[in-house]
Amino acid sequence: MTRTRLLFAGADEYLATFVEAARTLPEIELLPYEPGLDLKGIDYLLMWRPVPGLAAALPDLKAVFCFGAGVERLLVNPDLPAHVPIVRMVEPGLTQVMTEYILWQTLRHHRRIWELEEAQAEGRWAPHWYPAAWDRPIGILGLGELGQAAARKLLDFDFPLRGWSRHRKDLAGVQSFAGAAELPDFLRGLQILICLLPLTPETTGILRAEHFALLAPAASLINAGRGGHLVEADLLPALDSGQLQAASLDVFSREPLPPDHPFWRHPRIFMTPHNASDTNPASGLREISRQISRHRSGLPLEHVADRQRGY
C-alpha cells in the first residue's frame, strides 16, 4: 500500500493527539509542517490557521482539508490556488461534541441553572419553576451538518423547533425558514436562539439588537458559530435591559479574548474558549483517509467549500 503523506499545519496544539491517532492508520503518513521541510510530492494538506505562504509553496497540492467545520479563514487565504478544493471537516466526532455543547447549554438556559447555582452559593434551598420543554420554542440559525444534528437531539427533548438557512430544508419536526425575508418570522417569539451558521458576508453581525428585539422577552442566546456573527457591543445592553436573560458564547471577535474584556465576568454570560467542539483525532483522520482514497480512485471529494457561497 502507498502511504499518503498528509501535511499537518496551523494547529500545533492538536499535533500530539493527531500524531498518536495517525499510528492506527497505516495508509496515512502524518507530516508535521516545519520550515525547511521538502514540500515536493505532498498532495494533501490538513490546516487550521493558515500558515503564510505554505499552500502556495506546495507544488503538488491536490486538496486542503480544513481542521474545522468553518472554512472562512482558508477561503480568504491568498496562498490557496483557486483550483485546489477546500474540504470542510464533517466527521462524527466533531458533530457529536458540538451536539453535546448545544444540549448542555440549552438545558442550562431552559432550566435557568444559574438560579440554582446562586442559591447553592448562598446555602439557600430554593426549588424553582421552569416551563415544560414543549412550551419553549427554540430556533437554530444554520441547518447544515451541525445544525441538523443539534435539531434531532432537541426534538428528542420535545422542544418546538424552528430552523433558518439559506435554502429551505425539509426536516421532520423542524419549521423551516429561508433567506433574509423570512428571518423576522423565524426569530419572532423564540425563547432560545442558537447560532451554528458559517461566517459569510450575509451572516456577519446577524446576532444584533434589532434581531434580539424580535425574540421573546428574556430570551437566551447560544453562539457556537463564529465571533463575527455577534455584534458584541449589542450584547451587554440586551442583557442589562432584560431583553436577553443570558448568553452562552463559545466564539469571539478576538480569540483568545483579552483578559480585560467585560464578557469574562458578566454573571449571565457563560463562556467557553472556542472549545464547544473539536475534531476528534481518530474519527477525523479516518474521515480524511476515506476522502483521500475516494479522491485517488477518481471520485469527487465531499463537503467541498463553495468559494462563491462562502462556506
Add this chain to the structure above:
Amino acid sequence: MTRTRLLFAGADEYLATFVEAARTLPEIELLPYEPGLDLKGIDYLLMWRPVPGLAAALPDLKAVFCFGAGVERLLVNPDLPAHVPIVRMVEPGLTQVMTEYILWQTLRHHRRIWELEEAQAEGRWAPHWYPAAWDRPIGILGLGELGQAAARKLLDFDFPLRGWSRHRKDLAGVQSFAGAAELPDFLRGLQILICLLPLTPETTGILRAEHFALLAPAASLINAGRGGHLVEADLLPALDSGQLQAASLDVFSREPLPPDHPFWRHPRIFMTPHNASDTNPASGLREISRQISRHRSGLPLEHVADRQRGY
C-alpha cells in the same frame, strides 16, 4: 358527566399550579385539603407528604395517587389501609424533566464544566480536553420508567451504558446487571454513576465508599434517587481522595438541607433542591384522570406500588 373529586394534600407549594391546570379537565374536581372538610364521598387522594390521620379518615377512599415517582413515605404511612392501592406517578412531564436533569448533569461531568467555569472566573482562555462519549462508560442504578428514559437519551449520545436493577432488563444497547451479586461487575470501571433507584431496605446506602472504590478513578456521581441512597459521610472523603471527581446531588438525608451542611459550599458538589424533576400539573392530572376513568370502568390501576417489594 360525573365529576370525580380528587383530594389534594401534602403538596401546598404546588397547589396553585394544579388548581390552574385542573380547570382544563372538566371531569376532575380538585379539592384542596383543609381541616374540617367533609371527607365523605371522596374516592381518590393525591398526596405527597403524608398528612397525619388523613387517609384513615376517608371512609370511601379507593386509591391514593402519589405526587411523585417515589412512594416510600406513603408505604410507611400507618394511616393508609392495606387494601387501598398506592399509585406511583408515571407521567410524561415528570419523565421529561428528569431526563433533562440527567442529561444536563451527565454533560456537566463528561465535559468537566467546572474547569471552564473556573477559567472564566479568572479571565483565563483555557481550552481543555475530554474523552469522546463512546470512551466514557456510564451506569444507571434503577431501570424503571425514569432510568429507561434516561438510558435512551444517553445512548443517543453514544455513551456505553450499563444498567442495574432487581431483575435483568432487556433494553437494546444497555448491558443489564441484576441483583446484589452482579452489583460489583456493574460498578467496575464506570466513569459516571447515576442513581435513579426507589428507596427500599435493599437500596438504602448503596452509594457508599466500598462501591465508589470499584468505579474508575475520578469518577462522577449523580444522585437523583433519594437522600437515603447515599452514605453522606462517605462522600467528602471520596472527593478529597480523588476517587470521585465531582457529584451532583438532588436529594438529601434531610430536606431542606440545613444551611450549615458542608455540601453547600463544596466546589465539586452540584446541588439542586429536590428539583431535578416535578410532576407537570397538566400532564400529571391528565394521567390521574385517565387512571380514574379506567378504574371506574372496572379495569385495574397501573403503576401500583407493591408493598412487599417496597416500590
